[in-house]
Amino acid sequence: MKRVECGNRSLLLTDFYELTMAYGYWKNRIHEREAVFHLSFRKNPFHGGYSVACGLADAIDHLRYLSMDGAQCCYLQSLTGNDKQPLFEKDFLEYLRKMIFSCDVDAVPEGTIVFPNEPVLRVRGPILQAQILETALLSLIDSQSLIATKAARICLAAEGDPVIEFGLRHAQGIDGGMAATRAAYIGGCVATSNVLAGMRYDIPVKGTQAHSWIMAFETERKAFQAYAEAIPNGCVFLVDTYSTLDGVRNAAWTAQRLREQGYSAVGVRLDSGDLAYLSVEARKILDQAGCVDMAIIASNELDENIIASLKRQGVPIHVWCIGTKLVAAYDQPTLESVYKLGAIKKEDGTWRSCIKISEHLEKMSIPGILQVRRFQTGREFVGDMIYDETILKASEHTIVDPIDMTRTRLMPVNATVSDLLIPIFRKGKQVYQDAGIQTARRRVREQLQCFPQSIKQTLNPHEYPVGMELNLHRQRTNSLASVRKMNHHLSPKRFQRY
Secondary structure: OOOOOOOOOEOOOOOHHHHHHHHHHHHOOOOOOEEEEEEEEOOOHHHOOOEEOOOHHHHHHHHHOOEOOHHHHHHHHHOEOOOOOEOOOHHHHHHHHHOOOOOEEEEOOOOOEEOOOOOOEEEEEEHHHHHHOHHHHHHHHHHHHHHHHHHHHHHHHOOOOOEEEOOHHHOOHHHHHHHHHHHHHHHOOOEEOOHHHHHHHOOOEOOOOOHHHHHOOOOHHHHHHHHHHHOOOOOEEEOOOOOHHHHHHHHHHHHHHHHHOOOOOOEEEEOOOOHHHHHHHHHHHHHHOOOOOOEEEEOOOOOHHHHHHHHHOOOOOOEEEEOHHHHOOOOOOOOOEEEEEEEEEOOOOOEEEOOOOOOOHHHOOOOOOEEEEEEEEOOEEEEEEEEEOOOOOOOOOEEEOOOOOOOEEEOOOOOEEEEOOEEEEEOOEEOOOOOOHHHHHHHHHHHHOOOOHHHHOOOOOOOOOEEEEHHHHHHHHHHHHHHHHHHOOOOHHHHOOO
C-alpha cells in the first residue's frame, strides 16, 4: 500500500469512533446543531495538590490548519464494514473535505494553575466539528499539562536551585520529546539538553559529556584535559566513570590548569552512587583545591521526592538534571483528562444540559455551559467556582463540592474575581494572540506564589477549594433525576440482592 503523509494537523488525527459518530450525526441531520464540550481532568497527578495547564499553543496550531485532503478522503472511502461495503457515503466524505472550522473555543492560558473538574478548554459549535476534535485536543493538552505539572513540582522541591531537563533520549518518541521539553520549561526548568527544542522555543541549552568521552582516552585525566582544551569556556566534568571521588580530584586538577589560562570550570556532575555522601566529599575536595566556585551538579533518576529528601539533608548540590522521570512522567503516564458534552441546542433554540452518570461519583460529569471564577483576597487565591454562564446569579458565592454535596463553602463577598476561560477562537477565527513561552513560564511562577504553601507540598497536600456554584449544583441534581427517570426503568427484581 502506498505510504501517505497525513501530518499532525489532519482531520484524521482522531480516534475512529469520532468519525463514526460524526457520520451518525450527519446521517441523522443534526450535524450542524450547536453543542458545547468541556475538557477537564478528575484528579491532580502525582498525588499532588495542583496542576499546570499547558499545550494550548499546539492545540491552537492544530485548529488553525485543520483539514482533510483528497488522499485522506480516499483512505476513508476504502474503509469497509462487516459486509465488505463502504462504511461512509461519498457525500459525507465530501462534506468533511470541504468543512471549514467554525467553532468558538475558550481556554485557560498556558501556565495557569488548575484543579480537578474545572474546564481547562471549552468548545462550542456544530456538534460534528466539536466531537471530532476530542482526541487531538485531549492528546495535546493532557501530555503537556502532565509534564509541566511534574516540572513545577520538581522545581519547587529544588527550592530555587536550577533544574535542567535532560530527557530527550528517554522521551516518548521525537514529537513527545519536543513537547516534553517545551512543557518542562514552562513548568520551571531553566534549560534543556534538547538542541532542536532550544532553537525552536528559545530555551537555553546545557550539557556535559557522556561516559564514552572519558572511555575514549587512556586515562580520565587526559579525557578531562582534552575536553578543557576543546571547550575551555563551558567545562562540566562527568566524574563517575571509574571512581567518583578520584574523578572529582582529576576535575579539580584540570580546573586549576584552566584557571592558569584565564578560564573557569563550571562544575562536576555526579551521575551515580550515594549523592548525599558523594556531594559532601566532592565539595571538600573542590574547596581544598581552591575551586570554590565550581558547582556540583546531580543527575541519575531524580524526581521531586529524591530532591526533597536530599535538600532536607543539606547537600551541597547546586544544579539538578532531570531526565526520564520528568519527560516520561514516570510515576503517572497520563493526566487522564476527559472531554464531555455539557449542553446541546434543541430544535426550538433552547439549550438542553447534558450529564453523564457513572457508578463512580467522580466520573459523573457537570452539565451546562461552564466557566471558572477564581476568588482572590489580597495576594492569595482562596477558591474557584465552576458556574454555568446561562444561570449564574451575581450575588451567589456558595460553592458545592462536585463529589460530596454536604461540603459547601461561602466565597468572600469582597474578594477580587477573575474568569479563567478566555476567548481563543470565535466562529473558527483565532482571536487570541499567544504571548509566548516566556509569559507562560512566568505565569506558573507568579500564580504558584498566590496559593497557600499547604497545597504545594510534595506529600499529603491540602485540598484547594473548588466547587460548583449553587445554582449549577441544583441544575446538576435536577438533570441527574431527570435522566434517571427517563432511562432507568428498573424492575423490583433488580433490587432483590440488596
